[in-house]
Amino acid sequence: MAVQLGLPFESDRPLSLESPEPTASGERTAPAVEFYFVRHRRARRYVLRVDHDGRVRVTIPRGGSRREAVAFGLRYLDWIGGQRARLGHPALGTEERRRVKEQAAAALTARVRALAAEHRLQVSRVSVRDQRTRWGSCGRDGHICLNWRLMLMPAWVRDYVMIHELMHLRRLDHSSAYWRLVADACPDHEQARRWLREHGPSLR
Structure with a gap:
């Protein structure tokens, strides 16, 4: 930008x-x-x-x-949200948060399915929810659940969260082997994790 x-x-x-x-x-x-x-x-x-x-x-x-x-x-609403989060300002106001939540289901579902296809992974279904403690989760049955607040993050951070969950379709743990899968699929994963630690709390 x-x-x-x-x-x-x-x-x-x-x-x-x-x-x-x-x-x-x-x-x-x-x-x-x-x-x-x-x-x-x-x-x-x-x-x-x-x-x-x-x-x-x-x-x-x-x-x-x-x-x-x-x-x-x-x-570029997601970029605006990320920049304002970095500056310590609320990402979006009440009305805009409502509008983004309405758009989140279609946008996040389409993106995670595209990433799954890119990495030749099978996703059974995708849910977008209002979660307070998680950015995403992956079930043994291939069900991916994502937090609508991913829409408030920069796209590269949002992609990391999705890849993090998608790689659990190959290894349902956080072993060193799992993290190698993440690193191969998302080379900037460490920067994304740092961004989440520094700015994630302001989006909740």
Whole structure:
């Protein structure tokens, strides 16, 4: 993900990721995530940045539009969540967490099945749940269970969690032989485990 620093900019008014619905009293709830738009005459592409205060900025290139900028930001919600977790900010607000949970089942199921096929493994079924103590699990029957909060992680960390569970289809233990399987399938597994130790608690 490109990060643009040190360039002059002019910020537009922020736009909520979703338009919150009014409450019974007529008041609107706080937006889940706000995009702050930056128009730069020399920018050649859309650039996404999470500032140190947790705000999300999108640079709009010449000829670009706010509609396209929003669509660009929506494609990287998992990256935004990971960056905000690193900075110690809540990954997503209440409304956006609800929306991501609704998307998690299809997205996580498709990805874990793709990884299983890549490694020639058979998965009997996939469940996506709201778990507090586990990122995932694998049963003897080939049932893979995943935490919806994987959607809030960077993609490479999310893939590690899935590979961790998939390798249990070959060895249902945490022996040295098992970890060799993980290392072969996911060379950056140690970095992913470190990320989970450092940032995982903020996603729960």
